[in-house]
Amino acid sequence: MSESPDHYIWRRPHFIETPYIRYGLLALALIYLVFALSTVRINPQRVMAGIPRAISMFSGAFPPDFQARGSLIISGFIESIQMTLIATAAGVLLSIPIGFMAAKNVVIKPVYVVGRLIVVVMRSLHPVVLAVIFVSAVGFGAFAGILTLVLYTIGFVGKLLAEAIEEIKYGQVEGIRSTGAGYLPVLSYAVFPQILPRLIGLSIYQLDINLRASAIVGIVGAGGIGGTLNTAFGRYDYATASAILLVMIGIILVTEGISGRLRRFTK
Amino acid sequence: MLKITDLKKSYGKGEPVLKGLNLTTDERRLTAIIGSSGAGKSTLLRCINRLVPANSGKIELDGVNILDLHGQQLQHTRRQIGMIFQAYNLVDRLTVMENVLAGRLGYVGMLRGILRRFPQEDVDRAYALLQRVGLSQYVNKRCDTLSGGERQRVGCARALMQNPRILLADEPTASLDPKTSERIMELIAGITDELDLPVLINLHNVPQATTYADRILGLRHGVMIFDGNPGDLTEDWLEKIYAGYEDDLKKQMRVAPQEQDDE
Structure with a gap:
């Protein structure tokens, strides 16, 4: 028994134990920050010159003009929503087999490597890059946009689904396997029910994301409201542009409210 | 019906969990396997329906060596082996x-x-x-x-x-409160009696084993050291089976099943 002191000194252990490395890394980060700021070269003259332009743009954008190009705005949004729905449905359906392929615990190694590769490739390309590729491949319009969003969906839903599959409770798989069930019945009974809530949640979330992305891919010519928005900016028609932006914000607010509520049902 | 010969199993490079285990049951009765945690009880049952692969030995069900089976043949054997999990x-x-x-x-x-x-x-x-x-x-x-x-x-x-031709139960009552645990044991014993099934059951609870089982196997460090009737399971034997696991032993020495609490 050692005698206890009058008081104990306790400090939370440092994340990096060695002081040289700890303070060295901190110093490096500070030096980099100073260096990075020095390369930005903020030009006050350009900022000043930009202010009146910004004022004229905002005054042009107000009040928003829903009427002048009303039919274009409506058809653009309808196309965007159609693209979103088709691409999300197709993308989610394709994500299911690819997600299973990319999950280490349910497939053999070669299949896993292929599955991971598909997911990684689709995730590494930003939708705008994909859209540029597809527009040059299949021409301007909604079809290029749909292909873009399908791949984008596979990259996101496929990856998160694979992660959900890797986190399932294995006891349930053992339980079904011990009955003599084959491979696909085991997936259908023991794995799929465990990831179903996740799949529904991801699909609804992806619907949100795709709606936003559909506006962006339109700017490079892949159909939808993005094209209309781009044209409006190109013609300095800021009133129509602001009308489009307001509708876009409104639609996304509504879908976000609905999807949040729907996801709460999937427990 | 079920014949296990020289079954060996180790996980990775560690100490073997089963060290050449032999076991035969063809009687339609309830066989309880007791032993401290880590004695290899669960591993034994899991080797039988191949939820874990054994290293060597033979497990024959009606003359077919389960360890040789693949694919559909394995599924067809598995469906004849019912398993109840903890x-x-x-x-x-x-x-x-x-x-x-x-x-x-x-x-x-x-x-x-x-x-x-x-x-x-x-x-x-x-x-x-x-x-x-x-x-x-x-x-x-x-x-x-x-x-x-x-x-x-x-x-x-x-x-x-x-x-099933045979039923395996891996500590089916260990996650339950004492009363429910008794009811489940009654259910398993009753059903197997009605259906005339042989049962291999791992139990953590010796009084339950002696109450319900017709035959008791004592497993220690992957070796079967006791095989006999519940009546033959003396305190000496319990001490041998649970030696070195004093807490387990003390728990098992209290014999009245009603006073057992599992958790």
Whole structure:
């Protein structure tokens, strides 16, 4: 028994134990920050010159003009929503087999490597890059946009689904396997029910994301409201542009409210 | 019927869990396997239906060496071996009925299974079994809404749905409170008696073993050191089986089953 002191000194252990490395890394980060700021070269003259332009743009954008190009705005949004729905449905359906392929615990190694590769490739390309590729491949319009969003969906839903599959409770798989069930019945009974809530949640979330992305891919010519928005900016028609932006914000607010509520049902 | 010869199993490069185990059961009776944690009880049962691969030896069910089987042959043997788990291992988000019918997945075609289109006689049998275990009112309830005892009843029904030649139970009562645990033991003993099934059951609770089993096996460090009737299991033997696990031993020495608490 050692005698206890009058008081104990306790400090939370440092994340990096060695002081040289700890303070060295901190110093490096500070030096980099100073260096990075020095390369930005903020030009006050350009900022000043930009202010009146910004004022004229905002005054042009107000009040928003829903009427002048009303039919274009409506058809653009309808196309965007159609693209979103088709691409999300197709993308989610394709994500299911690819997600299973990319999950280490349910497939053999070669299949896993292929599955991971598909997911990684689709995730590494930003939708705008994909859209540029597809527009040059299949021409301007909604079809290029749909292909873009399908791949984008596979990259996101496929990856998160694979992660959900890797986190399932294995006891349930053992339980079904011990009955003599084959491979696909085991997936259908023991794995799929465990990831179903996740799949529904991801699909609804992806619907949100795709709606936003559909506006962006339109700017490079892949159909939808993005094209209309781009044209409006190109013609300095800021009133129509602001009308489009307001509708876009409104639609996304509504879908976000609905999807949040729907996801709460999937427990 | 079940004959295990020189079964060896180790996980990775560690100390072997089973060191050349021999065991034969062909009698239709309840055999309890006791032993401290880590003695190899679970591993033994899991080797029998190949949930874990054994390293060497033979496990013969009706003359067929289970360790040689692959693919569909393995599935056909597995469906003859019912298993009840400590953690129930039911699919939480499926209904009671789906979990029970899952016991037929080794028999019905793949598509029928996936689409939940089971033959009428399977559905009838599932209803009968649920009635027998006292859960016929919960047919369409999701399993994660049931209590532990109810879940284990579903687990029993699923195993019996397989029409097994032999039943394995891996500490089926260890996650339950003492009263429920007794009821589940009564259920397993009663059903196996009615169906005339041989049962291998791992138990952590010696009084339960001596009460319900016809034969007791004592496993210690992967070796079978006791094989006899419940009456032959003296305190000396218990001390040998549980030596070095004093807490386990003290628990087992208190003999009245009602006073056992498991957790």
